[in-house]
Structures are given as structure tokens and as C-alpha cells.
Amino acid sequence: MTNSWTDIKNTDLVWIMGGNAAEAHPCGFKWVTEAKAERGAKLMVVDPRFNRSAAVADHYAPIRPGSDIAFLSGVVNYLLTNDKIHHEYVRHYTNAAYIVRDDFEFNEGLFSGYDEEKRSYDRSTWEYVMGPDGFAVRDMTLKDPRCVFQLMKKHFEIYTPEMVERVSGTPKDKFLKVAEWAASTANGERAMTIMYALGWTQHSSGAQNIRTAAMIQLLCGNIGIPGGGVNALRGHSNVQGITDVGTLTAAIPGYLALPTDKEPTLEAHLAKRTFKPLQPNQTSYWQNYPKFYVSFLKSYFGAKATKENNFGYDWLPKVDVAYDALRMFDVMHQGKTTGMLCQGFNPLMSIAYSGKTVAALSKLKFLVSMDPIETDTVRFWENHGEFNDVDTASIQTEVFMLPVTSFAEEEGSFTNSSRCIQWKWPAADPYFESRKDIDILSDLFVRIRKLYETEGGTGKDPLMAIDWSYENPLEPQPDELLRELNGKALADVTDAEGNVIRRAGEQLAGFGEMRDDGSTDGSMWIYTGVYGPKGNFAQRRDNDDPSGLGVFGNWGFSWPANRRIQYNRASADPQGKPWSEAKKYMYWDGQRWTGPDVPDYVATIPPEQATGPFIMNAEGVSRLWVRGLMADGPFPAHYEPFESPVKNPIFPAIRGNPAARVFNNDMEIFGDSSEFSIVATTYRLTEHFHFWTKNVHTNAVLQPEAIVEMSEQLAKEKGIAMGQLVRIWSNRGEVKAKAVVTKRLVPLQVDGKTVHTIGLPLHFGFIGETKKASPINSLTPPVGDANSQTPEFKAFLVDIEPVSGPVA
Amino acid sequence: MNMDLSRRAFLKGASVGVAGTTLGAFGFGGVEAAYAASVKPFRLTTTKEARSSCPYCAVCCGMMIFSAESKAEAGKMEVTHIEGDVDNPVNRGTLCPKGAAAIDYIKSKTRVKYPMYRKPGTNTFERVTWDFAMERIAKLMKEDRDANFIETNNDGVPVNRWPTMAFLSGSSVTNETGWLTYKVSRGLGMLQIENQARI
């Protein structure tokens, strides 16, 4: 989230799309209710289903799954053609004025630089024109035909309300009301918040969905202000923290990067990422990348990291191929993976195309599951009839099921979707023989290192180089680990004038104190400050809110720098004055930036210096045009899902997202609309959390079995009665579920065709207390978003038929 | 800080207040003592309380978790009751149907109690010791790492990667666990590392 759960109460308009907060995040949704009740805020919901959030909305518009970019681009076009934008914000706080290279083009759905065979772009034409002074060229009048603003007008003009209706199936008047309401906030007096979740990310154009939403918020001036923002609700309890820590294929904690083969030296790695400003006087905060990187290396390799050995850079693994989950299972399916550790993870349920997943798991030599509960994955070798029909005897995988403590039996910190790091204290002892993840992994690591010490082996040096100087190497304490994440001074740290600002041995108070000469450590710069010289701020529990704006600055610690609203300098105009009394937040008081939050800015830079509010960007402003930073285009474009009931009505020659990866270019894996005419989408129910709560008695009683939601029209067409068992199949597999025939779904008219959508809650499997079912991902395609590789779970094709038998 | 004033202490104070004033004020005299003796102690007064966090979604609702001596395992504390943390500014004491039932997760029938092991080709899990499991996993990993670890690429650049081992890291573990998980998996040279952020 750019803002926070409690900040939602400051909004005037809530737009929920690509999520269903009332159902999936009920206790956070209460802040929407608060804004409605206390401020008279309006709520609008755009979703394929009239869902629980829609049920309490002031306006609901239906949409066909997978057509979000057409809809959102329609709103962008509406704002531009009706001149309903926040002019000063757009001119000064976005890159609308930047001039793009002459050779950039967009034709028939493709941007310049496309390579069809590689399914990827050469992005060099997507750059700015650079001036002789080394800075990017701008036209502050926004009139130059090659400036971002003019290119945008042209690019989005095709997304008229009529086109939105044709592509998305949303009746024109319902679409227009959404656009008008959004436009009502483009003035600095009113704020709109956008709330989304996996309904936007789980598409082959997922990242561009969110980007288009961000563009709308920038055109309206809704980023950096109370009650504004683009707010990801997020899934798992600590998915924010674990993303920050970066247990991902090519990440280093705090959004730094693992080296690649093309960066043989530390210098080469840093040079590529230390971005110089593209305008004079800009902060371009990534200029500090080397300080964060070296501090990480000092923390990771400890005393072994020295200036002479480039702080141990050579010991780090270098990335040749990035392994996202889809690729991991593709490689495993090819028999190239020996072992896998699953920590609180149930891939047989959660990875696309379960048939391939079970075949891949069967090729492992060993599988280790670390989980408080049994998962379907750890029993993948067991035959459960039609729900997991495997030949047990032929599966040669060795399987370990290790008992892990539950959430209540351990302590440590979680980072919620508001980026707030909060401590939890242990409430009970470990259940039976269960052990903490930390202790299991430490035990394993220490054992493996001992084997290398005694027997030697390949890659011994990098393994022995890892710093493991915990008080008890077999049981590192959460307190020690959080201190390590925060970082400390290894020698006295001085400022530019030579004054000592941090003594050797002291914890760092902020990442501004980090140095690139080896005098500081700290595994994750963005968390620095959470455990500074004054102690563990994740444990702070002061719930005072003096400003009344839901800031709660002394509750836990929000990264970065305890900031509750990101980009908050943008809550004031270029002169430093609040855009309006109603939206007053951070402002210039003549001496410094002040207000209820921590400024997202150097507090003493005066407005006259014209330093932009988006300090992480080399431009100092936000990007309506992303240059080469996204794989599939500097602007969004509407591409159909890989499985779609219609040809792309705007760019008929293009199937799917042209820059999305298709393994071996294997289009056969996708079903065609001539065979599969019904759109399916998956989602959660309020009574269940993913695949855990089928093991939880109360939740299994509340929602005991797999269901499929469908419209009355479709049920009639297929001869399906309420409560009847239904077979649902795609080009990859099949599942069975009980029919819920409902008015919540209606057929839509798309490009002259009637399109039906069915809804599939994802929670059911063959382990636990709920009735046995096949994994819902038996149906889904193994294709991901072009940027994030998040699988396309939210729009694919199926067919359905009733299964004869008693109706219950 | 709020946590210093534990809810248990507060409730103790409150219940003494009730016995000492309300009943007394009605003048029941000796009846009062008999009645007070017949009332079972309020269950929360005998429990230990900890502030925790819901394990499910990223609202991270604050929880108050109460525990008492375990009935199943002598000498251990077990969870007896969970409710929303009234002090948490986000959830303000509320929990949804998942958080409210979280005690059933802790006591799930499919909770794993002991390390279990399935031999290749067999149809069952057998109980093993921690030592057996850890020793065997360490050996399997070492064998494969020795066989497949790549120290340098074709150009002689050190790359130190182990391409044949995968780690799926959970997104419901603490930040501290996540960091340690990072250190172990990356430290061994793995690139096949993924968490639930992407799916």
C-alpha cells in the first residue's frame, strides 16, 4: 500500500476493482465503512461478480474477467478528453512534459522493437530525448507532439466508452459513472483511494493493470495525499515482509539485486544501478545503492567481507536464469531438479496446471515439507481416487514431513500491507515435537557446513563465508535477527563535516547513516530504524493519533523511515502549501517540511529548489511513461487473456500479451473458444484462507465443499439445478463442484457475443476436513504476467455440464 | 505501555469490584460468601495472555491469545482462547471468521506432531526422530550440491550457484524467519527460491 488501512478513513471515494475487500480483508474493509459513515464517502465496485463489496457499494459496474486494461484505459481517455485532470500536479509531479525519442512507435498493438521469436522487446526506442547538458529534454507547456502528455492523448483515444462496452461488456452508462466519479477527485480537494488485490495481478497483463490504475491516480493528483493512493491489499499475513526480505530468485533484501553473469565485478554491478538524476537538483535516491549493497554484504559475510575482496561479492551466486514458480515447476517437470524444501507452501494446490505439478513432484529425489499442518503436497504420492489419481508404487520420491510450530508458538515481527512492522509475542509452547522454522533451518545449515568441514566438497568457500555468529548458532533469536536486518556501525560514522553521528557498535537509527566503505552493516536498508539505538520499535504499542488522520506514528514502525504515506511531499503544491485545507498533510513551514507524518523528502530542501516529490526516481517525478522499465510496453495496451472467448477487438492480430512467456512457445496448452466458450475466474471466500482452513474445523463446517457460481441464464442453458454436482473442464484438467445458481453473475455482451462467466472458489483439496475435491488449479494455464510471471488464474476458458445424481 | 496493564490484572480487579460492591450493596451478607465460593474463577483469570497477530491475511489483525497448562502435554502451555486485540489501531478488537476460528487451526486434526518419513515407492509415512530426518536431509543435500554446484561459468567468472535444489519460502513466517531462510537458501547457492508474493 502507498497509504495505510487506517488512512482509508480520510477518503472521499473508494474504488475497489481487482479485489473484494469486504470478503477477503473484512477487518481492513471496516475503514471503508468508516469513511462512508463519517465522511459521506462513496464506494464504487467494478467486478465480474456482484460481490460482498458490491453489496454495500453506491455504484456497481460488471466487467468481463481479463478486460481491466480496456476499462481503465477508458477512464484515462475520459480524463484526458474531458480535461478532468489535476493540471498542476500532472505538470510538476509527473513526466508528462518529457520528450520521447523520435523512433518510438505503436502500431497494431505492438510497440517498436518487438522480436516475435523471442516474444520480447528491444526497449531502446522507449527512452527520453537527452539534451546536451546530460539531462532529459522537457516541454513544460505539454504541447510538443512528442511529449509524454501528447503521446498519451493519442495512445488512449481509442478507448472510448463505446469501445469499453464492446471489450469489457460493461454497459456504457455504468462505465461512465465510474469515470465521472473518479474525475470528481481531480482537484486537490477530494481524494480517491484505489484498492486492489490478486484480481488485478493474476493476469498475463497484471502489472500493467496496476500501472494503469496508478496513471489514473496521477492524473487526478491522488498519490501522496491522505485518503489517496494505489493500495494493494495483499494475501498472506507477512507477504509484505517476505517480499521485502526477498526470498525470491534474483533478489537481495530491500529490493536490491543479485548479480548476473554479465556483472563480473562489484563495480560493474553497482554502476548499472546507481542512477544519476535526469534533471538538475533531483534526489535520485538510488544513487545510494552502493551504501545499501555494501552494508548488506558486510552483514551477510561479516568480518570476511573486506575492501580487498570487494566485500565478498564473488561468493554471491550469480543469476543466469530467473526461476519464478512457473519456471521452477517447468524445470522440475523436465527432471532437472533433485530436491525441494516447502516451507508453509502447498504448491500442488497453488501452482497453475496441477496435472503438471504432480508429475513434476514425482520426479524429485526428495521433498521436505516444513509446516504446522499436513498439506496436499506432502501427500502428493498418495492415491486419492479421482482427486489425486497417482501410482504410488512408481513414485520414488523420499518425503519428509517436519512439524513446525504454529503462529501462536513463536515470536517475531510481521509487516502488514500498510508496511507497518509489528511484533508478536509467543503465547504457548511448541506443540508436541514441533520446532521453529529458525531452529530447523539453523540445524540443517550447521550440519551441512560440518559435513563440508570434515569431508570438503564443491563450493565450500562461499558456504563457509556466510556469517553465522549468533549467540547460539543452533537457535538464533528473533531479537538478534531483527537487529541484524537493521544494521549497526562497525566503526564511528561521521557526517560531511566530520562529526561523529554514530559510534562504533551502535545500532543505526536510519539508512541515511549507511556507508559504502564497510564501516556499517545491515541486511535490509529499508528496515533500518526499526531496531535503532533506542530499541525494538516493532514492539511499540502507543495507539495515540494526535492528528486524528489515522497516522499512529508510534505504533510499530512503518518502512521506510517510519513513513505512513509514501510520496507525501506531493500533498503540497510546488510552493509547499497544501493543495487545500481539506487535504492538508505535509507542508513547508518556512524552515522545513512538517506535518503529522515523516516527510518523504529531505526535510530541509526548500520548495524553490524544485526538487521533485518522487525522490526514488531519477526524474524526481512520477512516470506516466515508464521508459524501458516494463517488459510489455511504456504504456499499457489491451491484450486478451491467453484463453479468451473473443479475438482481441482492438488489435485482432494479437493473441495474449505479446511479451508474456509461453514455455517452448507451446500454444497447444491453451484451449480455444470454439471448444471452451465459458470464462472462469477463481477467488477466495471469507470463511477460508487459501488451502489452510480446510484443515480447520470451524471453517470446514462453515464452507464444507467445492462450489461453482453461475448465472441463472447459464444454468438454464446447461440444464443445471441449484445444488447439483457439475463437471468443469479446461484444456488441462477437470474438477467437480456443487452449483450455486445466482443473480450475482450475469452474462455480458462482448463484441457482439454473449459471454458467460463462472466463479470458482479455490480452497478445496483432498487433505483436511472439507469434502475431497480436485485442486482448482487443475484447470488453470501455466502462463504468467510479462513482468512478474504471476499466473493467469483470473481469466481462462472452461466448459461445464451437470453430473447426474441426487441434487443436494 | 499498554501491555504493562495486562488484561488479566484488569479483570481480576473488576471481578473483585463486583463481589465487593454490587452484591454487598444489596445486603446479602453470608449468602454473598457462599455464592462467591460457588462461582468458578473466571477462566481468563487463570490464563496467561500474549499479544499476537492473525496468521492469515495481510490486515495482520492484532490478537490476544490466552493460554493455560496443556491437557494433552504435561508441563506445557497450550492456547485456550483467542480474541481480537482491542488496542490494535487497525482491527480494534475485531476478527473475521478466519481469525476468530484460529484456535482450531492450532488444534487441527491434521496438525503434524512428529517428524514423519516416506520411503521411495511406499504407501505410508513412518515416525522418525528429528536426528534421523535432519541427518538424512543434510546428506541428500550435500550429495547433490557436490554433484551439481557450479563454481565458475564458461568465461571463468565465479557464479557459485546450485541449480538443482529448490526452496519454496512461506509468506506467513516472521521477518526474522524470512531473513534466516534467505541466509540458508542463498548461502547454499540456490537460485530456485520463490515465495507467495508472485502467486
Ligand code: SF4
Ligand atoms: S482476522 Fe481476518 S481480516 Fe483479520 S488478519 Fe485475520 S484473516 Fe485477515
